[in-house]
Amino acid sequence: GIQVEQSPPDLILQEGANSTLRCNFSDSVNNLQWFHQNPWGQLINLFYIPSGTKQNGRLSATTVATERYSLLYISSSQTTDSGVYFCAVTNTGNQFYFGTGTSLTVIP
Amino acid sequence: KAGVTQTPRYLIKTRGQQVTLSCSPISGHRSVSWYQQTPGQGLQFLFEYFSETQRNKGNFPGRFSGRQFSNSRSEMNVSTLELGDSALYLCASSLLYREGGYEQFFGPGTRLTVL
Numbered sequence: 001g002i003q004v005e006q007s008p009p010d011l012i013l014q015e016g017a018n019s020t021l022r023c024n025f026s027d028s029v030n031n032l033q034w035f036h037q038n039p040w041g042q043l044i045n046l047f048y049i050p051s052g053t054k055q056n057g058r059l060s061a062t063t064v065a066t067e068r069y070s071l072l073y074i075s076s077s078q079t080t081d082s083g084v085y086f087c088a089v090t091n092t093g094n095q096f097y098f099g100t101g102t103s104l105t106v107i108p
Numbered sequence: 109k110a111g112v113t114q115t116p117r118y119l120i121k122t123r124g125q126q127v128t129l130s131c132s133p134i135s136g137h138r139s140v141s142w143y144q145q146t147p148g149q150g151l152q153f154l155f156e157y158f159s160e161t162q163r164n165k166g167n168f169p170g171r172f173s174g175r176q177f178s179n180s181r182s183e184m185n186v187s188t189l190e191l192g193d194s195a196l197y198l199c200a201s202s203l204l205y206r207e208g209g210y211e212q213f214f215g216p217g218t219r220l221t222v223l
Contacts, residue, residue, distance in 0.1 A: 031209040041145075041196050043214035050209055086151065094139055094202050094210045095164040098151035 002027045006087055006099035013077050013106050021072040021102045023087030030091055032063050034072050037084045037101070046072070046085075077106045110135065112201045112215035120221045126187040129218045133180050133201030139163075140182040141212065142174060145196040154197075157182050186220075194222045 003026035013019055023032075034046040047054050047061040049070065054061055058077075063070040074081055084103050088096040113132045121127050133140050141164075142154040153166040157176035174184040186193055196219050200212040 031211075033212060035214070041198075041217045041219070043198065045211070045213060048209070048211040088151075088212070090210070093164060094141060094156050094158075094212075095153050095166070096141070096200075096212060097153070098143075100150050 002029065002089055002091060002097040004087060004089055004097050004099035006085075006102050008102060009100065010103045011105070013104065015077060015079060015106055015108050017077050017106075018073070018075045019077060019104070021074070021085055021087075021104075023070040023072070023089075023099055025068050025070075025087075025089050025097075028068070028091055029065060029089040031096075032065075032070055032087065032089045033096070034061055034070070035086045035088065036081075037086060039083065043086070074104075077104075079106045079108055082106050112199060112213055114197075114199050114215035114218050116218060117216065118219050118221075120223060121189050122223050123189055123191060125189050126185060127189060127220060128183055128185045129197055129199075129220075131182045131184075131199030131201075131215060133182070133199075134203075134213055137201040137203055137213075138180055139202035139204070139210065140176055140180065141200045141202065142182070142184050143198045143200065144168075145198060145217075146192075146194070151198070154184065189222045191222050193220065195220060 035043045084101040087099045141156040156164040176182045199215045202210045
């Protein structure tokens with residue numbers, strides 16, 4: 001299967017700070033998604049981004065498929081951004097491989 | 109549209125018992141995938157069903173099985189439960205885009221505790 005590495009594993013930010021989360025993958029992929037897992041375990045879709053750049057409010061993401069990485073940018077962080085961020089990829093249909101996540105804590 | 113629903117949300121079982129979890133996908137989505145999340149192993153793919161057929165399977169023992177019904181609802185079953193089966197079980201419903209990519213939407217999960 002595809003190896004997915006996310007960095008950093010843990011991140012503590014002051015409210016209002018910006019951050020960049022990275023996802024590296026070991027093989028070519030044709031699909032990539034970013035998720036936010038809230039404290040209750042729900043995985044919330046952030047981006048479907050097999051390539052290119054997308055923005056949604058304070059969040060944006062960039063995937064450079066040829067170089068096998070994706071970045072998630074969070075600007076002006078808020079306490080509600082706390083949680084675990086996962087990157088998931090696939091290159092064969094609908095079997096996704098997840099990274100180990102970045103645990104983000106935003107302190108007021 | 110209603111999101112992905114999973115029942116039950118919480119479950120406590122004892123070793124050796126079996127359990128059945130249910131997932132109803134988003135209306136119109138024909139693919140349903142199941143994942144197991146544990147602190148030690150993270151999120152791992154169990155299997156995927158499409159049009160009532162298992163299309164992909166992860167690396168789990170045969171005690172883990174599933175099925176999909178004609179209305180796309182899916183169930184997964186775990187027989188002879190072990191302590192290590194304690195986990196959050198997540199179901200995902202997938203939308204297939206014209207260019208061939210899938211976007212997955214997850215349900216709230218079923219938290220299984222095996223005593």
